[in-house]
Every structure is written in C-alpha cells, then in structure tokens.
Amino acid sequence: MKKILLILCCLIQNLGVFAQKTDTLVIHDDESRYLTNSYFLELEDPRNKILARDIIYNHNFHRINDQFPRLEYSKTITWLKFTLKNASRQSTVPITISRSVIDEFDVYFIDSNKTGPPRLRHLSAKDASNSSNLLTQSITLVEAPLEPDSSITLFARIKSNATTVIPIQINSADLFITRRGIENLINGAVMGMFAIMALYNLMLFIIVGDKNYLYYSIYIVFLSLTQGLQLGFGNNLFSGNLRLLNNYIIPLTRICFGYTLLWFAGNFLRFKQNVKKPFYKFYQFLYVLYALPLLATLYGYTDIAYSLITFAIFTTCLTLIMLVTILYTRGFNPAKFFIMGWGLFLIAILISICKNYGVVPYNYFTANIVVYSGLIELILFSVALADQINFYRRQNTESQLAALAIAKENERLITEQNISLENKVKDRTQELIQTNQSLSVTIDNLKSAQIQLVETEKMASLGLLTAGVAHEINNPINFVGANVSPLRLDMNELIELLGKFEIAANNPDKPELLIAAKEYKEKIDSDFLKEEIHILLNGIEDGANRTAEIVQSLRTFSRIDEPALTPTNINTAILNTLVILRSAIPYYIEVKPILNTLEPLNCYTGKINQALLNLINNSIQAIEAKKEHHKENITIYTHDFPDHITIEIMDTGIGMSNEVRQRIFEPFFTTKNVGEGTGLGLSIVFGIIEKHNGTIQVQSSPNIGSKFTVTLPKHLTNSEVSPFD
Structure with a gap:
C-alpha cells in the first residue's frame, strides 16, 4: 500500500x-x-x-x-x-x-x-x-x-x-522597422485629420461667429489629445516619466474630453430649452459624475480613476443617445446624425472595455476601433452641425419676422400710452416735489432731536463723572488740608528751637542761653514733634497719591473721542471705572472684581470706558430700584480666550422680563419715569460694542438680577472697523 x-x-x-x-x-x-x-x-x-x-x-x-x-x-x-x-x-x-x-x-x-x-x-x-x-x-x-x-x-x-x-x-528586427513605419504613417494621417477638422471649425467660428463651431473645435482638440495618447504619442513626450503620463496626463485628458463632450452637446443641441427638466437635471448630474475620477486622480487612486472614467464616458454616451433620440422623435432632424455618431462611439467603447477585460480578443481592429470610430463620429457631427445650423437659421428667421410684427404693434401701443403717461407723470412729479420738501423738513427736525438726545446722554454721563470725581477728590484734599495746620505749628516750634540753639552757639560765653534752649526742647518734646511731623507728611502723601489715582482714572475717560485704536488693559479700565463710580455706590452694595490676566486689547479706550461706565451704573440703578436690600453685590469677571476676551457684569438688581430684555438696546426705550432717562444709554453701549466687531448678550430674571456678557475680539486693526461718527 x-x-x-x-x-x-x-x-x-x-x-x-x-x-x-x-x-x-x-x-x-x-x-x-x-x-x-x-x-x-x-x-x-x-x-x-x-x-x-x-x-x-x-x-x-x-x-x-x-x-x-x-x-x-x-x-x-x-x-x-x-x-x-x-x-x-x-x-x-x-x-x-x-x-x-x-x-x-x-x-x-x-x-x-x-x-x-x-x-x-x-x-x-x-x-x-x-x-x-x-x-x-x-x-x-x-x-x-x-x-x-x-x-x-x-x-x-x-x-x-x-x-x-x-x-x-x-x-523580427526587419519586419519591426517596416511595420512601425507604416503604423506611424497611418497614425500621423489620423492625427492630421483631427488637426484639420479642429482648424477648419475654428476658422468657421472666426468667419461665421457662431459659438457652436468654437465648442466643436474645443471638443475636437480634446478628442484628438485622447486618441493621440491612445495611439502612444505621449510615450515620446514623457519617456522619462511614464508614471506622470499614465497616472495624471492620460486620466485628466480623458476627464477633460468628457467635460467638453457634455459642454459641446448641451450648447449645440440646447438641452436646457429642448428637453424636459428631469432629463436636463440628469444631464447636469453627468458633470458631477466626472468629478469622482478627477478627485481619484488628484489623490493618487489611479486604478479607481480609470474605472470611474470608463463608467462616466459610457454613461455619458448612453445618456446623450437617449436625449438626442427624444429630440429626434419631436421632429429635430439633425439629431439622427448624433444618434449614429454617439451610438458608434458607444459600441467602440464597449468593445474596448471587453478587450481590456479579456472578453473580446485583442487584434488590430479591437485595438484601433475607438480611434477610427472617433473619426467617423467627427464626420457625422460635422454633417449634423451644418444641418442643425440651417435648422436654427430657419427658426430664427421665422421668429424674427414674428417679433418684428409684434414690435410694430407694441410701438403703436407704447406711443399712445406714453402720451397718457407723460401727463400723469407731470401731475405726480409735482406732488412728489411737495412731499419731498415736507420730508426734508421732518428729517432735519429728527436729526436735530437725535443730536440733542445723544448730547443729553453724554451730559448725563459727564454729570455722573463730575459728581464721582468731585466726591473722590474732596476726601483726600480735606485730609491734606486738615494736616497742614498742625504741621505748620510743629514746624514753627521746630524753627524756634533751632533759633535758640543758633543764638547759644553764637554766644558760647553765655551758658544760660544753652540752658534755656535745652529747657525749651524739653518743653515742646522734640521726639514727639518729629514723630508727629512724619505722620502728618505721610498723610499728605497718601492724599496726594489718592488724588493722582483719581486723575489717572479720569484720563482714560478724557480720550472718549480718540480717532484710532490703541492697546488698552481692560482690567485697568474696569478698575478706573470703579474708582470714578466709588462715590455713587451705596454702602449696601458690594462690588467684587474677579479679573483674570489679559493682554492689552486694541480698542477705542474712551468708548470702552464709556460702555463700562454705563453698564456698571445700570447695575447700580437696578439694585437701588429694589424696595429692600439684602447682601446686594455686583460681580465683574474677565476671561481670556485664544481669539477674544469676555467681560461679565452680574448684579442682584430687580431684573427684567423677556419683553423688556428684548428691547433694552432699542434707541429711546426706557423703563424709567418720564424725565429720568433718555433711553439711549444701553443703545450707545450696543453701538460701541458693535463698532469693535464684538457682541453683547443679556440674561435676566425678574427679582433675581441680570448678567451682561460683552465679547471683544483680539488683534483688531483700524482697517477692520469704521471710525465713530
């Protein structure tokens, strides 16, 4: 076994x-x-x-x-x-x-x-x-x-x-040379025919001016490029880089050929006017279909690109045959040449595909069928072009005659109507002149009222600033004034003591003078005198420093009309605003600034300070409007983000209803009694933030409080914003 x-x-x-x-x-x-x-x-x-x-x-x-x-x-x-x-x-x-x-x-x-x-x-x-x-x-x-x-x-x-x-x-070497000479002669003749057809139709376009000849010439150019590469002429041009030829040049040329085929057919046969909308949309979809192999080629999926190109061209020919058949059944006689041309080309593509997949045997006929079918297709398209142009010329002549008759009738009607309209226009023009004069006066009055209201709001802000500055400066000045009188008395005693010692020094023979000076020194207690002078001077220095702080805070508000963006520390601007408003903040309101580190921000400094002043003062007034006060506070947060910063101002005031919250930025809208406000404060704030390409959002609930969130972009430039009026 x-x-x-x-x-x-x-x-x-x-x-x-x-x-x-x-x-x-x-x-x-x-x-x-x-x-x-x-x-x-x-x-x-x-x-x-x-x-x-x-x-x-x-x-x-x-x-x-x-x-x-x-x-x-x-x-x-x-x-x-x-x-x-x-x-x-x-x-x-x-x-x-x-x-x-x-x-x-x-x-x-x-x-x-x-x-x-x-x-x-x-x-x-x-x-x-x-x-x-x-x-x-x-x-x-x-x-x-x-x-x-x-x-x-x-x-x-x-x-x-x-x-x-x-x-x-x-x-064999001898037969190879002979056959290659014959094949090169045939291939040269084929490419010569393509070139002659392209130049001939381009010349017809120049002479006749019909764009269809131009579209046809472009189509022939890409068809000849495609067939020339099919015959192998690209191997000589790209002999050193066949991958570039095969992976990019050949597929891109075939994709361009597909686009020019669609472009030529759509314009030449006027699919948009002659076929129904669903069929025309499918024809437009073919443009998108060629985008798939284009993307595959650009991203390096060459094998997929070739398959997609084959599918796209096959679908294109099949679709064009269907659309042209529909036109032919409707009496468009030149369509029969297109049916034959695209039908023959479709058969050639099918045989070429079958050859590539081994279904049809490879021989001279199957290897060259696409090239020769392309030549026959050009001949048929040329005949169809001539027939189609004659067809459209007859249609244009008939439509021009009909349009001429209609134009003459319209001219007569228009002449009659013009006479009637001219009379009505004269009457209406006079009425419009009078109305415009009245509107001009009204507009001037409105502009004047608007300017007065804006100035009123500015004066209200200025009054708030003046009151705060006066109160803040008065305290340190009073402190300085109170220290001056005792300092003068101390200085007088010190000067008198120095005088006694000077007399004793000048009269050394009189020891009683030195004894008198020492007794005066003990009387005034010089040690206490020096300590008191230091205390009084420190008090005067503190008062001067506080006054300088207030002046420094006030300087930022003096730049309210500056014409250009300047780098500004937003945290410093908030603290300066609080200094100005310190006297206006009641004792029962706790202000808590929680400020994160921020880099300088390009902005209109004075305008930003004006906006902060209005927002914080608005929170103060919202708390003051409450009948009872318990643990009231205003919290101010700043946050830093990669491309912007945010300022959050939260208060425990009376809050707002949804209806009021939606209207608070409208000009002249106010919930205060008549004479207590202009209704422009928050409107001006909104305009300032908008000028900085920022945003402002409001969250509020009645009897709970409100939260204003201001967002300002970083790195703002003068070219990105328009100057304030």
Missing part, C-alpha cells in the same frame, strides 16, 4: 511539472507574433514584494486561461516567464508593448557569461541605448540581445494601475 501511495505522489508531482511547461516562442525573418498563454507562465506580485534577484528561484509561476496577460485592480504588477528562440538573421529581437497604459516594463535574462551563480541582466525600456530607432517613439520597446539560432529565457515585469490587456509582441 505504501508503495502505491509513493507512486501516486510521484505521478502528481510530475503532472505538476508538465502542467507548468510552455512552448518556446520561435521568431523567423519577417515574422511577428504575440506572446500568448501557450508561451508564458505568470506570477502575480500585487504588493511589489518580489525582487529581481529572487525571481530565478521562484517556483510559483503558473499558466493562465486568458490568451494575453491582463492587469486589473487586484493585480497591478505581474511577472512573465517565457523562452524565446531567434531563428532570424538579426542579432536582436524587438519586444514591444503598444496601445496600453503601462507604467513600467522591464525585461531580465540570465547572464551565463559570468562565473559564479546565475545572475539577471536588466533590459529596461527606459534605457536609451536599447531604443535608438526613432520609429519606436509611440511604443514601449525592449531589444533582447539574442544571436541567431540561440534561445534565451526571459523574465518580464509589468506594472499598470489601469485594467488593461498586455499585448506583448515579439518581432
């Missing part, structure tokens, strides 16, 4: 070896053959972890069912292993990949001329020495050095982010 199992294992291993065996691809003179699945083994490397030096000993190569190698989203890098025999007379065998979006194509072969272990030699498509022939400029070419009647095993590494078939072609 063990012998049977051993034999079966050997058979399975041998079958695996035979299954991996491929045919040798033999190239004769004047022969060109594709590398199909019977000649190569494949090894997927989606994570790019396989190194070239390890590929010789990798036994994971396997055969595939597809005729050609194919790269897709889950397989962006693949290795191919195949054996090539040169049966031609040339010593090189060109290996090419054409009409595919290939980022990298590298070929390696085992170098048997060196001693030691086998090593791979690299034949890169980017090596200029291997692509000296100018006919190779639109393909990816590697020239394998292979002497006649010799064989070589090659390893090809291919990378692409696009789902595509890899048509690797093995050529």
Whole structure:
C-alpha cells in the first residue's frame, strides 16, 4: 500500500511539472507574433514584494486561461516567464508593448557569461541605448540581445494601475522597422485629420461667429489629445516619466474630453430649452459624475480613476443617445446624425472595455476601433452641425419676422400710452416735489432731536463723572488740608528751637542761653514733634497719591473721542471705572472684581470706558430700584480666550422680563419715569460694542438680577472697523 501511495505522489508531482511547461516562442525573418498563454507562465506580485534577484528561484509561476496577460485592480504588477528562440538573421529581437497604459516594463535574462551563480541582466525600456530607432517613439520597446539560432529565457515585469490587456509582441528586427513605419504613417494621417477638422471649425467660428463651431473645435482638440495618447504619442513626450503620463496626463485628458463632450452637446443641441427638466437635471448630474475620477486622480487612486472614467464616458454616451433620440422623435432632424455618431462611439467603447477585460480578443481592429470610430463620429457631427445650423437659421428667421410684427404693434401701443403717461407723470412729479420738501423738513427736525438726545446722554454721563470725581477728590484734599495746620505749628516750634540753639552757639560765653534752649526742647518734646511731623507728611502723601489715582482714572475717560485704536488693559479700565463710580455706590452694595490676566486689547479706550461706565451704573440703578436690600453685590469677571476676551457684569438688581430684555438696546426705550432717562444709554453701549466687531448678550430674571456678557475680539486693526461718527 505504501508503495502505491509513493507512486501516486510521484505521478502528481510530475503532472505538476508538465502542467507548468510552455512552448518556446520561435521568431523567423519577417515574422511577428504575440506572446500568448501557450508561451508564458505568470506570477502575480500585487504588493511589489518580489525582487529581481529572487525571481530565478521562484517556483510559483503558473499558466493562465486568458490568451494575453491582463492587469486589473487586484493585480497591478505581474511577472512573465517565457523562452524565446531567434531563428532570424538579426542579432536582436524587438519586444514591444503598444496601445496600453503601462507604467513600467522591464525585461531580465540570465547572464551565463559570468562565473559564479546565475545572475539577471536588466533590459529596461527606459534605457536609451536599447531604443535608438526613432520609429519606436509611440511604443514601449525592449531589444533582447539574442544571436541567431540561440534561445534565451526571459523574465518580464509589468506594472499598470489601469485594467488593461498586455499585448506583448515579439518581432523580427526587419519586419519591426517596416511595420512601425507604416503604423506611424497611418497614425500621423489620423492625427492630421483631427488637426484639420479642429482648424477648419475654428476658422468657421472666426468667419461665421457662431459659438457652436468654437465648442466643436474645443471638443475636437480634446478628442484628438485622447486618441493621440491612445495611439502612444505621449510615450515620446514623457519617456522619462511614464508614471506622470499614465497616472495624471492620460486620466485628466480623458476627464477633460468628457467635460467638453457634455459642454459641446448641451450648447449645440440646447438641452436646457429642448428637453424636459428631469432629463436636463440628469444631464447636469453627468458633470458631477466626472468629478469622482478627477478627485481619484488628484489623490493618487489611479486604478479607481480609470474605472470611474470608463463608467462616466459610457454613461455619458448612453445618456446623450437617449436625449438626442427624444429630440429626434419631436421632429429635430439633425439629431439622427448624433444618434449614429454617439451610438458608434458607444459600441467602440464597449468593445474596448471587453478587450481590456479579456472578453473580446485583442487584434488590430479591437485595438484601433475607438480611434477610427472617433473619426467617423467627427464626420457625422460635422454633417449634423451644418444641418442643425440651417435648422436654427430657419427658426430664427421665422421668429424674427414674428417679433418684428409684434414690435410694430407694441410701438403703436407704447406711443399712445406714453402720451397718457407723460401727463400723469407731470401731475405726480409735482406732488412728489411737495412731499419731498415736507420730508426734508421732518428729517432735519429728527436729526436735530437725535443730536440733542445723544448730547443729553453724554451730559448725563459727564454729570455722573463730575459728581464721582468731585466726591473722590474732596476726601483726600480735606485730609491734606486738615494736616497742614498742625504741621505748620510743629514746624514753627521746630524753627524756634533751632533759633535758640543758633543764638547759644553764637554766644558760647553765655551758658544760660544753652540752658534755656535745652529747657525749651524739653518743653515742646522734640521726639514727639518729629514723630508727629512724619505722620502728618505721610498723610499728605497718601492724599496726594489718592488724588493722582483719581486723575489717572479720569484720563482714560478724557480720550472718549480718540480717532484710532490703541492697546488698552481692560482690567485697568474696569478698575478706573470703579474708582470714578466709588462715590455713587451705596454702602449696601458690594462690588467684587474677579479679573483674570489679559493682554492689552486694541480698542477705542474712551468708548470702552464709556460702555463700562454705563453698564456698571445700570447695575447700580437696578439694585437701588429694589424696595429692600439684602447682601446686594455686583460681580465683574474677565476671561481670556485664544481669539477674544469676555467681560461679565452680574448684579442682584430687580431684573427684567423677556419683553423688556428684548428691547433694552432699542434707541429711546426706557423703563424709567418720564424725565429720568433718555433711553439711549444701553443703545450707545450696543453701538460701541458693535463698532469693535464684538457682541453683547443679556440674561435676566425678574427679582433675581441680570448678567451682561460683552465679547471683544483680539488683534483688531483700524482697517477692520469704521471710525465713530
């Protein structure tokens, strides 16, 4: 039994070896053959972890069912292993990949001329020495050095982010040059036709002035760019940076082609006027659809971008066929050419997609069907353009004749109406002149009243300032005055004592004078006299300091009309305001400033002090309005934030109802009795805060109190605010 199992294992291993065996691809003179699945083994490397030096000993190569190698989203890098025999007379065998979006194509072969272990030699498509022939400029070419009647095993590494078939072609050197010359001639002719069509329609635009020709020329330009890159002309321009070409230039060009196709079709066929709103919205949605591959391309998701572009172009062609069919059923005859053109282009795209996914075999027809269908499409669109322009010209002529008849009738009616209107206008103008004169007088009176009220409010604030300053300055001055009289008496006694000692010093022969001076010194108690003088001087100094403090506080209020922003310490401004208001604060109100450290703030210093004065005085009056007072207080907080500061003023006053709170910043609104207030205090505060690009919020409840929160931005500049009137 063990012998049977051993034999079966050997058979399975041998079958695996035979299954991996491929045919040798033999190239004769004047022969060109594709590398199909019977000649190569494949090894997927989606994570790019396989190194070239390890590929010789990798036994994971396997055969595939597809005729050609194919790269897709889950397989962006693949290795191919195949054996090539040169049966031609040339010593090189060109290996090419054409009409595919290939980022990298590298070929390696085992170098048997060196001693030691086998090593791979690299034949890169980017090596200029291997692509000296100018006919190779639109393909990816590697020239394998292979002497006649010799064989070589090659390893090809291919990378692409696009789902595509890899048509690797093995050529004899003489046939390769001949075929490339013919293909370049055909490709040049195709691109020449695109260029002629674009220039011809651009010339028609210049002559006729119809923008449809301009839109068509732009569409042809991007179509020709797309097809030129499809033919491989971009490989020469970006031969040193194929990733830039494949990952950005090609997808962005195809996206622009889609946008120009939509732009040309929408303007040329006037979808906005000729199709219903739901269909037109779906047509507009196609613009958004192309934004998805655009974002995928910009963020580096190239594989997803190619799939989204294919889906977007397929959806665009299908939608345009549907919309143009609707126009054709409504009698728009030129639409039939667009149906044929976009229908043919849609079929070409479907065949190209099927070719890339291996559903349709790769050959010259399937490789070039999109290019040639684009040429046929341009011819059909040109015919449709001419027919459509004639159609619109007939419509324009008929509409112009109808418009001319209507215009003449309207002219007659307008002439009759003008005569009647002129008479009415004259009467109405006279009435308006009289009304305007009356309004001008009223406006002047209102402006005068407004100025008087604002000045009244300023005078009220000035009166509050004057009363506070007078009371505050009076206390230290009285203190100084009270100390002057005893200081004068002390100084007189001290001066008299000094005089007695001076007389005794001048008459040393009379000791009785010195004794009299010492007796006077004991009488006036000189030690007590010196101590009392120091006390009186300290009192005078304290009074002077308090007076200077009040004057310093008052200076900030003297800058109320300053024209520019200046750095100001808000905490200092609050303390100065409290100094001014100290005499106006009743004994039963406790003021608690809780001030966080703030950096200087750009503001109109005088205006901010005026606002603080009004807000704090408003809180004082709100507490005074209560019938009974228990533990009344006003708390002032400052807070620092990254881009602004806040000032919170909380009181235990009578509070406000919601109706009053919503109107307190209205000019002339007041809850006081007639003659007790102008109603402009909080309105002026609101205007000052608004001028500083700040905000003020109020929270209040009846019989509980109110809270005003002022927010001021940091780093305010003169260009960001308008000066005060």
